[in-house]
Each structure stands twice: as C-alpha cells, then as structure tokens.
Amino acid sequence: MELIQHRDSPRYIRLHERDNVGVVVNAQGVAAGSRFDDGLEAVEGIPQSHKVSLCDLPEGTEVIRYGQVIGYALKDIPKGSWVTEQHLRMPSAPTLDNLPKATAPAPEITPLEGYTFEGFRNPDGSVGTRNILGISTTVQCVAGVLNHCVTLARQQLLPKYPNVDDIIAINHSYGCGVAINAPDAIIPIRTLFNLSRNPNLGGHPLVIGLGCEKLQPEQLMPGDALTEGLEEKDWLYRLQESGEGFAGIVKQVLAMIEERLKVLNERKRETCPASDLVLGMQCGGSDAFSGITANPALGYAADLLVRAGATVMFSENTEVRDGIHLLTPRASTTEVADALIREMDWYDRYLDRGVVDRSANTTPGNKKGGLNNIVEKAMGSIAKSGSSPIVAVVSPGERAKTKGLNFCATPASDFICGTLQLAAGMNLHIFTTGRGTPYGLAMVPVIKVGTRTQLAEQWPDLIDVDAGKITSGQLSLEEMGWEIFQLYLDVASGRKKTWAEYHKLHNDLVLFNPAPVT
Amino acid sequence: MELIQHRDSPRYIRLHERDNVGVVVNAQGVAAGSRFDDGLEAVEGIPQSHKVSLCDLPEGTEVIRYGQVIGYALKDIPKGSWVTEQHLRMPSAPTLDNLPKATAPAPEITPLEGYTFEGFRNPDGSVGTRNILGISTTVQCVAGVLNHCVTLARQQLLPKYPNVDDIIAINHSYGCGVAINAPDAIIPIRTLFNLSRNPNLGGHPLVIGLGCEKLQPEQLMPGDALTEGLEEKDWLYRLQESGEGFAGIVKQVLAMIEERLKVLNERKRETCPASDLVLGMQCGGSDAFSGITANPALGYAADLLVRAGATVMFSENTEVRDGIHLLTPRASTTEVADALIREMDWYDRYLDRGVVDRSANTTPGNKKGGLNNIVEKAMGSIAKSGSSPIVAVVSPGERAKTKGLNFCATPASDFICGTLQLAAGMNLHIFTTGRGTPYGLAMVPVIKVGTRTQLAEQWPDLIDVDAGKITSGQLSLEEMGWEIFQLYLDVASGRKKTWAEYHKLHNDLVLFNPAPVT
Ligand SMILES: [Ca+2]
Ligand SMILES: [Ca+2]
Ligand SMILES: [Ca+2]
Ligand SMILES: [Ca+2]
Ligand SMILES: [Ca+2]
Missing domain, CATH: 3.40.50 (Rossmann fold)
Known part of the structure; x- marks a missing residue:
C-alpha cells in the first residue's frame, strides 16, 4: 500500500494491484474536477471513504477491491466516477459445496519469544487481566x-x-x-x-x-x-x-x-507469557476505512500474537460469510475447514427460517461510510484475521481450547459477539469502528480503534487508538500493528486503562438464543 | 367454594362440583392416614397445594379440576392418593379448527359509576399513574x-x-x-x-x-x-x-x-374516572393455589374494573393455549374469536419452528407447587380474566384501543409479557405469584399478589397482597376482589406505593423479537 504524502491534495488508496476502484481518503472528499497525483480526474464529487473508478467500467465489468470481486457494473461507469450501491449488482454468496479446504500453504511462523504481561493466574491455568x-x-x-x-x-x-x-x-x-x-x-x-x-x-x-x-x-x-x-x-x-x-x-x-x-x-498479578492472552476481535459501525486501516492493523498484531503463542479469535458469521472461500483454504486441516463450513451452513439455515434479506446486513452507517454491500464489508472484516492459519472453530457459547487463530462463530451483533467471545474465554477485547461507538464490556477491557483520524479527534475520550495514522502517513501498517501489540500487553497488565474502563461505560450482555421464548 | 374453618385440621379445596380431585391447603401438607372433614382419608402423605383423589380413579378415568379435564389416569388411583404428574396422561391441545366463537351468553354488565383516581392527563387523552x-x-x-x-x-x-x-x-x-x-x-x-x-x-x-x-x-x-x-x-x-x-x-x-x-x-394530578386505567395482569412462578386464590381474586377485580369502563388486559399465549376453547365462546364477536385463534395459530407455528416440547412449559417450580401440566396451569391462569366478554385482541407490540377486557397476545415470559403490556399502554400492573418473585418494572407500579399466606409472611417487604386470606377464611373471594379494586385506585393515584417501588427494584425490559439476529 502506498502512503499518502500530502494531507490536502486529492488522494485515494488502492489496496491490491488488481483493484479497479480506489477509496478517497480526504476528510472533505474530493470535488468534481479534482485531479489525483496519478492524473485521474474525479468527474463528480466523491465523499471521503467512498470509491472512485480507476478506469472505465463498462456494464457487466467485475468491480474489484481487495483483489476480489465486490460486484458487477449495472451500467457503464466512466473513469473517475463515484461508484455507489446503485451501480453494483452484488455477487451471489459463495456456495458451501465446493470450497477449497486447507489448501493454502501454511505461512512460516517464526515464534516470537520473551513477551510477557502481568496477570492473575487461575486454578485452571487460565489468566485474568482483571480481578x-x-x-x-x-x-x-x-x-x-x-x-x-x-x-x-x-x-x-x-x-x-x-x-x-x-x-x-x-x-x-x-x-x-x-x-x-x-x-x-x-x-x-x-x-x-x-x-x-x-x-x-x-x-x-x-x-x-x-x-x-x-x-x-x-x-x-x-x-x-x-x-x-x-x-x-x-x-x-x-x-x-x-x-x-x-x-x-x-x-x-x-x-x-x-x-x-x-x-x-489475596490474588496478586504475576508475570505470564503473552501466550496466556485470549484476544477477541470484532468491529461495529464499519466504514470503507475499516478494511484499509484498523482491520489490517489488527491483522498484523494478530499475527504477532499468534507467533507469541496466544489464542486469537475473530468472529461475525454474517460478515465473513461472503468471504468464506478465502478462509477455508487457510484452515490448518480439512476438519477445521469442515467446521467453518458447518457453522456457515447452520447460520444460513437459521437466517432462512427467519426469511432474512441478505442485503440488509449493511447498515445505513456502513453505506454512508462507503461500504456498498456485504461482500465489500466481508473483505474488510476478514482483514482482522491477519495471515495465520485457522487452527480451530469455536461454536457459539463454547470455550476456546486451542492456541493460535480461532474462528469463534457468532452473529455480528456487537453485544452478542462480545458475550460469546467472553464465554469462549476472552481476557482482552479489541473493537474497530469507522462511525464511532461507545461500546464497552464490564468483564474485560475493550480497546477501541477508530479507522480515521477525524473520528479519533472527534471522540478523544472514547477512541483508544487512531488507526488513521496509517492513511495520514504517520505510521506504517507494520508500525501500527506493533503499537497495538504492545498496547495489548500494557492493557492486559493493568498498566493502561481503556477509555471505557476509565468512564466505567459498559453495555449489557446479550445471549444468543436461537430457540423460541414461551 | 367452601371456606375452611379450622386452621390445623386436614383441609382440601374442591373448586367445581364435577372435580374428582381436591387441593390440599395445609401449610405442612397432610400425613398418611389423615382424615379430612368429609371423612376422606389420605392413603399417603400429600404436600401443600398438591392434589388428592376424591374417589377411586380407575385407569383411563378423566381427572377433573376446575370442572375441566386436566388429564387421564395412567393407572388405577385409589381414593385418597397423591395425584402426581406420573399418574396423568396430558390431554392434547384443543385444535383450532372447530372452536365455538362468541357463543357464550354475554353476561349482564351493570356499570360501576363514581370510582376515580388521581392521574396525569396526557395530550392524547391517556392518563399516567406516574410522571x-x-x-x-x-x-x-x-x-x-x-x-x-x-x-x-x-x-x-x-x-x-x-x-x-x-x-x-x-x-x-x-x-x-x-x-x-x-x-x-x-x-x-x-x-x-x-x-x-x-x-x-x-x-x-x-x-x-x-x-x-x-x-x-x-x-x-x-x-x-x-x-x-x-x-x-x-x-x-x-x-x-x-x-x-x-x-x-x-x-x-x-x-x-x-x-x-x-x-x-409543570404537570399536576387531576381526578380521572376509573375508566382511564389500563391494567395489565400476569402471573409468574405459579402454584396450585394460583388458580384458587390470587387469580380468581384478580378475575373478580377485573370484572369490577370492566364495569367501571377501564381497559383490562390478560396475556400469556402459552398459558391460555390449552384453555382456548373456554375463551373463544367469550369473545364479543366472531371477529374477536378469529383474532384469538389467529394469535394462537401464529404462536403454535412459531414454537414448531423451534421444535418446542410443549410439556416443558411447566417449570420445576410449578411442579413443586403441585401443577402437573400446562392444562392445569392454563385453567388457573385464565381465572384472572374473570367473566367479562373479551372485546379485543392486541397483537404483540400494538397499543390497546378498546375499553373492556382485552387479550394482549404475549409470550408468558414475565419480562416480555410486561414489556408488551407496557407497549399496549398499561399504566398499572398486577402480578400473581405462588413461589415468589421480586419482579418489578421501572415504567409502572407493579402490585404483587402472593397465593399463600405463608409466602406473604416469608416475604413481607416484597409481596403487596396476601391472597392466602381466601383459603384461611379471613376474606371471601368477593371481599378480596374489592380490596384489590380499591388498591388499584390507591396505587394509581400515588397514595400507595408498591414494595418494588419503595425499594426501587425493577427488571430490564425484554423485547419479543421472533426474527433472527445477524
Ligand atoms: Ca461488524
Ligand atoms: Ca460486531
Ligand atoms: Ca405465568
Ligand atoms: Ca408470566
Ligand atoms: Ca441492564
């Protein structure tokens, strides 16, 4: 990813070389007639975090972001246009029948040693970050x-x-x-x-x-x-x-x-290896920057934690469903791939029973933030998982048992996801947001990461980390990843408090109960 | 119903002349060999609120309480036995196809005039009991x-x-x-x-x-x-x-x-006719006395309120479902009967989708309290509705619009039922309990009625009304009904506070959401 050097000139970000759309990063958007560094001219005004077409996209063309098809042009889209929901036909969800299983070459994992935090050791071997x-x-x-x-x-x-x-x-x-x-x-x-x-x-x-x-x-x-x-x-x-x-x-x-x-x-903190961390990651109120700044930074930090031997969970069935073909190859075994598919299939049927319109997953906030549909949202959401192999799948309400990257199957609802990750044994929570939410949990510290500097500046006493530093060029993705990794150890040790902890803000737990009430 | 004169002698209550079981009312139950006033001898020990067979019940006999079949004897039950869940085969739920509609003769209703309370009049004509x-x-x-x-x-x-x-x-x-x-x-x-x-x-x-x-x-x-x-x-x-x-x-x-x-x-209380009351009734943690003391007393008071022109709601689909054949005749029109059937049918299908075992409605507490199955529970629950015609059916989440006795279709869950009755416009809530619960709502005063004196004495600072006075002979059912009616006016006027209000105890609202989460 190229960094943007000049704060005020019209800028867009292209995440993958195959992409034929870019994302406008200027806080005020760009006006019609604006010229980007590479000569591209905006033919109309385009708001921040929305997409600009990088070439002419004739009707039927695959529209590509993250190197993946996020839709098909419904009509001719001239180069330099604002690409909106109205321009795109959503691709169908990948069917679950013929997915590649555990086919991706396992990335070489260099153990990361010597990282510790101060925690409360429990009789069952688990470690608390709070008492x-x-x-x-x-x-x-x-x-x-x-x-x-x-x-x-x-x-x-x-x-x-x-x-x-x-x-x-x-x-x-x-x-x-x-x-x-x-x-x-x-x-x-x-x-x-x-x-x-x-x-x-x-x-x-x-x-x-x-x-x-x-x-x-x-x-x-x-x-x-x-x-x-x-x-x-x-x-x-x-x-x-x-x-x-x-x-x-x-x-x-x-x-x-x-x-x-x-x-x-009577309990005292003691020095524990980073491998005793059980991190739960999720997002809420995403925008188009979620998949560019905050979530990839979490992914980088997740890879570091996995290298340090920790348990790292990502979740949100409805947000990864449309990217499932990118996850099953990363499963460490075919059994793990089958478990991923089983959870997706169960959820598909659960939603079918309720006659759910799939396009409704994207919220008004998502759309305002430039995310046109669930496919685009899924690509951004999956970025949180980094590049490690997926070693286990945790069913809703179960406790995670395997160190490494876990998929913890949950609804995307912030409160149900948080509750299920707590049940899975989470002792540290990180939450990315593009629109802003004061989310908090009483049981674990919640680190909130904003996707844009503007958001972090608007809510300085609620947002803990400004991932907008990546687009403004202050930090590279890797530097931001290391900063978050270090923050995990500091917050887990009680050396740093999150803003939600400081204000004692928390939301109620919400159980996932797919069964009827009587 | 006969009143019991001597507190310590073995006593049972028979509610209807057709009944072939009675309910033991002695706080300590009765020992094997105990003799009741009418000469009946208990052939085994029988706990309080459990049933005693009043005659020999050969295998296959209809077991009758409230004048209704609550089950069939699974084996010969000798006279004087403790009739338990194990002895009974549950009758099937009444099918919804051939129910009598609006066939019961409308009882003559003498208007009850001159009863008022002090309330806060709203711009839309409704009246608050609290500000x-x-x-x-x-x-x-x-x-x-x-x-x-x-x-x-x-x-x-x-x-x-x-x-x-x-x-x-x-x-x-x-x-x-x-x-x-x-x-x-x-x-x-x-x-x-x-x-x-x-x-x-x-x-x-x-x-x-x-x-x-x-x-x-x-x-x-x-x-x-x-x-x-x-x-x-x-x-x-x-x-x-x-x-x-x-x-x-x-x-x-x-x-x-x-x-x-x-x-x-700036708002002040003003004198309002009792017809401005919107009462919601429900029960939670029932026992066999619910249908003998508390619920019939509520039924009597409900008839008084209806005569005074108020809106009175009873609810709890799963608890009236098995007595629906007793409700459809009481509908004021065939349209109202059809609406009752429609709500029952919708709920049957909702439960079917979740593969619900119907016998599981009775809770461990119900069973401990002598309620063997949902049929027996339904008869007791319906007693709350008194004898007035049912003039309207309120679907879940809708606001009641018709004065008189309404069926407000809700799950039996105390919190969901309370929430839906609040949405229906309830300004006063009454809750009967046989086992005891500290239930409260923040939005309206909740009057709690215990079914037994023992419960009222055990929780003197939580239970507002002791309906056990009916079985101990202190008050007749009619007297208790009038006492509750007067309490409605006092609590609505703010002259009396309920115990839940006094302690500021309340439970969270719970929405009824039959649709999936995502
Ligand atoms: Ca999300
Ligand atoms: Ca979420
Ligand atoms: Ca009940
Ligand atoms: Ca209830
Ligand atoms: Ca709460």
Whole structure:
C-alpha cells in the first residue's frame, strides 16, 4: 500500500494491484474536477471513504477491491466516477459445496519469544487481566434485587478489598419463559456456564437463582472443576430460600459477596507469557476505512500474537460469510475447514427460517461510510484475521481450547459477539469502528480503534487508538500493528486503562438464543 | 367454594362440583392416614397445594379440576392418593379448527359509576399513574453512555423537579445486528415505538440514537402525533453528532433531559374516572393455589374494573393455549374469536419452528407447587380474566384501543409479557405469584399478589397482597376482589406505593423479537 504524502491534495488508496476502484481518503472528499497525483480526474464529487473508478467500467465489468470481486457494473461507469450501491449488482454468496479446504500453504511462523504481561493466574491455568467478582444468575427474575446488592457492595465492601477491580452481576434475559428443551437451547445455557468461567472472574462461581425457574442451578453449573470440592451453600443462593423477605435476601447476598471478596483480594498479578492472552476481535459501525486501516492493523498484531503463542479469535458469521472461500483454504486441516463450513451452513439455515434479506446486513452507517454491500464489508472484516492459519472453530457459547487463530462463530451483533467471545474465554477485547461507538464490556477491557483520524479527534475520550495514522502517513501498517501489540500487553497488565474502563461505560450482555421464548 | 374453618385440621379445596380431585391447603401438607372433614382419608402423605383423589380413579378415568379435564389416569388411583404428574396422561391441545366463537351468553354488565383516581392527563387523552421522563433508544450501543447520564441526572437534576417521579432509560438489545427487514421485525419495532408512548411518560419522546444503527430514528418514530410540531433537535440526539467526545455527549444529553424535566414538572394530578386505567395482569412462578386464590381474586377485580369502563388486559399465549376453547365462546364477536385463534395459530407455528416440547412449559417450580401440566396451569391462569366478554385482541407490540377486557397476545415470559403490556399502554400492573418473585418494572407500579399466606409472611417487604386470606377464611373471594379494586385506585393515584417501588427494584425490559439476529 502506498502512503499518502500530502494531507490536502486529492488522494485515494488502492489496496491490491488488481483493484479497479480506489477509496478517497480526504476528510472533505474530493470535488468534481479534482485531479489525483496519478492524473485521474474525479468527474463528480466523491465523499471521503467512498470509491472512485480507476478506469472505465463498462456494464457487466467485475468491480474489484481487495483483489476480489465486490460486484458487477449495472451500467457503464466512466473513469473517475463515484461508484455507489446503485451501480453494483452484488455477487451471489459463495456456495458451501465446493470450497477449497486447507489448501493454502501454511505461512512460516517464526515464534516470537520473551513477551510477557502481568496477570492473575487461575486454578485452571487460565489468566485474568482483571480481578473481578462476577455473580452469575440463573434467571432475569433476580436482576432487580441483585443489582441493588451489587450497588451496595460496590459502595460498602469493595473499598475494603483494594486488589479486587469490580463486582459485576452477570444479568441476562434467559432462564425462564424459554423453550429450555428445544434443540437450540444448548447455546444460551452453555454460554451462561462458560461466562461464569471467564478468566477474569477468578475461577470460583457465585450463583444467584430464584428457585422455581426453568434453568435450575444444577443445569447451569453441572458438577465440574468449577464447583468441585465446594459445598452448595458456598456458591449458590436461591432468593426463595429467604425467610426474611427482601431484607433477608440483601443480608445473605452481601455476606456471600464479602466471602468471595476476601478470597479474590489475596490474588496478586504475576508475570505470564503473552501466550496466556485470549484476544477477541470484532468491529461495529464499519466504514470503507475499516478494511484499509484498523482491520489490517489488527491483522498484523494478530499475527504477532499468534507467533507469541496466544489464542486469537475473530468472529461475525454474517460478515465473513461472503468471504468464506478465502478462509477455508487457510484452515490448518480439512476438519477445521469442515467446521467453518458447518457453522456457515447452520447460520444460513437459521437466517432462512427467519426469511432474512441478505442485503440488509449493511447498515445505513456502513453505506454512508462507503461500504456498498456485504461482500465489500466481508473483505474488510476478514482483514482482522491477519495471515495465520485457522487452527480451530469455536461454536457459539463454547470455550476456546486451542492456541493460535480461532474462528469463534457468532452473529455480528456487537453485544452478542462480545458475550460469546467472553464465554469462549476472552481476557482482552479489541473493537474497530469507522462511525464511532461507545461500546464497552464490564468483564474485560475493550480497546477501541477508530479507522480515521477525524473520528479519533472527534471522540478523544472514547477512541483508544487512531488507526488513521496509517492513511495520514504517520505510521506504517507494520508500525501500527506493533503499537497495538504492545498496547495489548500494557492493557492486559493493568498498566493502561481503556477509555471505557476509565468512564466505567459498559453495555449489557446479550445471549444468543436461537430457540423460541414461551 | 367452601371456606375452611379450622386452621390445623386436614383441609382440601374442591373448586367445581364435577372435580374428582381436591387441593390440599395445609401449610405442612397432610400425613398418611389423615382424615379430612368429609371423612376422606389420605392413603399417603400429600404436600401443600398438591392434589388428592376424591374417589377411586380407575385407569383411563378423566381427572377433573376446575370442572375441566386436566388429564387421564395412567393407572388405577385409589381414593385418597397423591395425584402426581406420573399418574396423568396430558390431554392434547384443543385444535383450532372447530372452536365455538362468541357463543357464550354475554353476561349482564351493570356499570360501576363514581370510582376515580388521581392521574396525569396526557395530550392524547391517556392518563399516567406516574410522571416519568422516559428516554427512548434506537440501539443498545448507546446504553452505557445513557445509563451514565441518567445516573447523573437523577443525582443532580431530579431533586430540582419534585413533581417528576423518575428518569428512566428505555434500554433494549434491538436496533442493530438484527434482521431489520425480516417479516417478524415489525414486532420489536412497533414495541419500541409504543413503549415511547406509554401514558406514564407524559406524551413527548426523547430519543437517543447512535447514528449508524439499522433502526434509524425515523423508523422508530415515524411522523405522528408524538413528534408532530416538534423540531428534530427537540426530541432526538445521535451520539455520533458529538464533536467533543464523551464529555460533549454527556453535556448535550443532560441539557435535553433538563428541558424535558422542566415541562414534566409543570404537570399536576387531576381526578380521572376509573375508566382511564389500563391494567395489565400476569402471573409468574405459579402454584396450585394460583388458580384458587390470587387469580380468581384478580378475575373478580377485573370484572369490577370492566364495569367501571377501564381497559383490562390478560396475556400469556402459552398459558391460555390449552384453555382456548373456554375463551373463544367469550369473545364479543366472531371477529374477536378469529383474532384469538389467529394469535394462537401464529404462536403454535412459531414454537414448531423451534421444535418446542410443549410439556416443558411447566417449570420445576410449578411442579413443586403441585401443577402437573400446562392444562392445569392454563385453567388457573385464565381465572384472572374473570367473566367479562373479551372485546379485543392486541397483537404483540400494538397499543390497546378498546375499553373492556382485552387479550394482549404475549409470550408468558414475565419480562416480555410486561414489556408488551407496557407497549399496549398499561399504566398499572398486577402480578400473581405462588413461589415468589421480586419482579418489578421501572415504567409502572407493579402490585404483587402472593397465593399463600405463608409466602406473604416469608416475604413481607416484597409481596403487596396476601391472597392466602381466601383459603384461611379471613376474606371471601368477593371481599378480596374489592380490596384489590380499591388498591388499584390507591396505587394509581400515588397514595400507595408498591414494595418494588419503595425499594426501587425493577427488571430490564425484554423485547419479543421472533426474527433472527445477524
Ligand atoms: Ca461488524
Ligand atoms: Ca460486531
Ligand atoms: Ca405465568
Ligand atoms: Ca408470566
Ligand atoms: Ca441492564
């Protein structure tokens, strides 16, 4: 990729030598008649992050970006035109029948050694980047009372236990009024189970139930390492056990919270290899720069983390679906390729059941940001995954078990994706945005990367990283990648706080429940 | 129904002369060999709220409660036995093809005049029972920032405006990452629209959006009476408009909140006829007493409210489905009966798509409480509706338009049902429970009715009404009904607070979204 030298002259970026469109990078766009460095003249005004045709594109021509077909010209498009959604026929989604599997030559991976962070080691070997008391719930009925208790505990108890970062209620809308025996119910149930085991929660559960809910604590917490050796009274309280009403509930819950705080407060950070990181990556509110700046920088940093032995997850089924033919070759084995295909196929059928219009994936914000369709969006989204082989696929709600690059199958919804990556064991989260979002999670630090300098300047106290430095020429892609890699280690160690952490901003968890409610 | 005179002697209740089972009411149950007043001897121990066979029930016999078949004996059941789930084969659900429509003789309704409450009259004619500033959101992305602003506003601004009861964020998990053009998407979208118009929110919307979400403010708030005559800047703010980051967002949102507080603070309660009440009824955590005490008392009070001209809603598709043959005759017209059938049919197909096991509706708590299956549960649930004709059916997310008894079609899930009843225009909520739940909503007062005195005594600071007084003989059903009717007027007027209001306990809204996420 060529760097742009002069801030004010009309500039576009062409990502791949096959591309016949470029992306305008000037903050104000370019006016009709503007001349780019290479002599190309804009025949009409083109906004920032939108596409300019680099040659005449006669009707039917393949329109190419990222070296991939993102559509076919619906009419003759003269050189220098603004290429919009109206000009393009979207290619069909790649069928899942004849995909190449594990055919790409495995890139040579030079191990990256000596990189460490300071983390909280858990009994199961996982490592927390924060030391949080998480309180699981079986059902939403308990949320009002539990929130009351958590507010009191934060005010009255937390200051006494300075090594504990926070107390959080793992609230959700599942647990009752749901089809608990439907085939797809396994997804929300195992998500809740694995959320309780997130590395940032210190390894022992605390569960608040109601008593009469469909999702009984025994189903949420089947006997495993998590509750083994614990008496039920040490990890579980059902509100209906209270013989003293609300006052009795509050007393009992606060007592259980304080017991856990005492234990968590004894924990100290220790030096851990970078291989103990479990990074979840996603994007929200993409624009045409997502695939040029932020996502490729994440991809570069992801390759570094994989070389350092870490677990790195990318996600968002509906955003990679149209680029699946680029992923199956990168699978490390045919089994992994088959797992990728299985998840795509499952999701195709899930969307079919709901009669979903595929073109609706691109949001109004995406379109305003110059992303014409899901194919173009997919290419940009996949850039996050870097170039490492895909070594494992994590189904929704399951925990990642394999170090290296994982595809964690999730919807693209920011909140469902984040929740499922937390269940997969994520201890660090990075989120790229082209339009801007104040997204945050209570359970892990979320690093937010803006795709344009303008966005970073507009929201200086929300956006953590300005990937626009790549287009302005301040940093090369590689330098930005290394900067993000170092930031991972700093944030994981607690040496740096993200803006969302600083403001204590977070969004609610959202479970993925493909089964009906009742 | 006979009343029980002696608290300690073995007692059962038989609700209908055709019944061949009774329900044990003694708090400790009855021991094997216990003799009831009528000479019946328990041949085994039977817990409270469970059923005793009143005669020998040979294999195949219809087992009858509420005068209705709740199952068939799977083997010979001797007189005086504990009749459990294992003894019963569940009857099939009534098919929807040949139901009687509007055939029941319309009961004579004597208008009940002169009953009033003190409420906040809105420009559209509806009346609030509380004066609340509700802030609508287009998408969950804004929730973290908005919650921060609401917390500040409650601390810093609300005390300056004493006539305003509360400031609430109408958060939800919809708005982006959803199949917004799927056929079923209309349900969550119109729910959000109508939530903004709830009578307790004073008639003018305040909407916080992000900017790039799929659910754009124009789709959430199509030009109607709500925004007519208002400039967009008076009711809408998109976070992405902020040029000064988080600090700028907070400043702007607080300024908009204060503008609305000034207007709302000018409002005063005025005397309104009881016909301005819009009551939503539901139950959660039922037991066998739900259908004996709490729900019939609600039914009695519902008949009084209907006589006073109010709008009264009952709900919960999955709980009335097995009693639908008792509802269609009560429809005021064949069109209303057809609408009932249409909603049941839609829900049957929705559940079928998810391969739902119908027997799973009864929760572990229901079963522990002596409710063997969904048929028995349905009979108890329907008792809430009293005896008035059903004059209208409200589809999920729609607003009720007809005074009288409405069926508001919702899932039984407490939170989804509550949310949909709020969208339907509910200004007062009553909730019956046999097992106990601390349920609350931020937007309306929720009156909680316990089915047993033991529950009311166990949770004296959560349960508002003890319907167990009916079985203990302290009040007749009619007296309890009148007591609840009077409580409606007192709570609606703000003269009485519910326990959930007192503790500021509430659960999150949950949208009903049958469409896929993306
Ligand atoms: Ca995305
Ligand atoms: Ca996303
Ligand atoms: Ca119920
Ligand atoms: Ca319910
Ligand atoms: Ca919440």
